[in-house]
Amino acid sequence: MPQIPPLKALRAFDALGRAGSVALAAAELGVTPGAISQQVTRLGELLAVQLVARSGRGLVLTELGRLYHAEIRRGFAALEGAQDVLDRAREDAAIRLSCLTSVLMKWIGPRIFDWQSQHPGARLSLTGSDIEPDLIRGEADFRIYYGGRIHPAHHAVLFTDHVVPACAPDLIAGHSLRDPADVLAFPLVSIVWNRRFAPGPEWSVWAERIGASAPESALSYSLSGSAIDAAVAGRGFVLAQISFIAEELRSGRLVVPFDIRLPLSEPYYLAWTEAALAKPDARALHRWLLATGRAQGIISAG
Template sequence: MSLRLPSLRGVQAFEAVGRSGSVAIAARDLGLTPGAVSQHIGRLEEEVGVALFERKGRSLALTSWGQIYLRSVRDGFDHLRAANDVLQRARLKSEIVMSAPPSLAIRWVRRLLGEWQNLTPGVSVRLLGDDHEPVFEDEQVDFRISYGTARLKYAHFTDLFVDRVAPVCSPSFLEAHPIENPADVMRWPLIGIEWKNPYQSPPSWSDWAIRFGLTQL
């Protein structure tokens, strides 16, 4: 097999026409004239030795070889565009972007970031309050604070803290009904917490009772 690659301009013209289905649109996207695009494609066909388009009057249709070639070429250009986006972000970005669920962003993270930035004034951090779990390869987010099992979708993560629950009641109720042992807690009406997916619910009263050797509620 030949290691010599065809003209990149020809491949670029072919991909643009195959993607858009129009020489005129491809010419506009590439900043060329339609005649120049056609010439590039003609030279490419000579280099690869197969017909990539069928010419039907003024329209072009991909041949079977053209369809096969376009699939691979399109993947290659998608990778090039993604690489260029990464490079541009690295060159132009002057801040760290952090995403967190709105409840965490407003009530907890924003305050901590304010304290941290007072200690590191040379670093800019932008906080996004969003329930959407980002895809780092596609979105301009550097760090994500997730809750529950949502963290498992990421290849790399660190647990910041683990939830713990404890029974509570009003001081007046406790004064009227002293609690001497865990079994006393279970004698009264109990209020629990349940969160819908994707958040994992905290331990239930059953879990708490089992922890203290109580098998019946």
């Protein structure tokens, strides 16, 4: 079997053949022009072939040099292609979970570390988007979505969430709230749902539930997570989804003076493809998501 020249010399010659200039080849490989010339000269000596000739102050490939370069270029292209395949396979091994933005921020994001601690070798990619990915085309492996969206045959209900009026403790400090209607005297933060979704209960619906009327909200957000953050900052009461405020309630950053809950009009779902379950740890994640959703449904319903 013929002895293969050193890879360093082959790389220098390949770069020279593609760049057409010693200086450009050196810049590409991050070495000096002298190093390129030295490696190319060494390669010619090893092969006992004149691969380059001087032209002015530079080097050009001879006819044999051009012939040899065309062949080794195919070899380097094959190596580069193999690396691309490996990189894609490594990326594809990651389980891609797509969620609605606020679901990622406030529900699954804080909880996913529990699953990761049980599966330290698993690779997981989380994406927050209100645009539904095409699971059949491989744009995601799992999708947490709201309402009756059209998804593959493989889907299951996660939970139906409820909303409850929550605020920062400082907002009501020094005030005596004796009746649920007292909540309506404070600034109210609203959430404007995307038109593609059946909206959650608004302040007017909650007020009607307690036999009162709600004033117009002075502040509204398109993202539930942002509305909750505003409430944490003391901007007012928010009708927050129970699943989204677990950490805020636990830490005391939000309080619920009156635990009067209203359900969302539709549940959250989990969708997936059969191909997704073939990935390492994907079935374990699938089971965990369903179990976490069931547990959340019980908590949200109170």
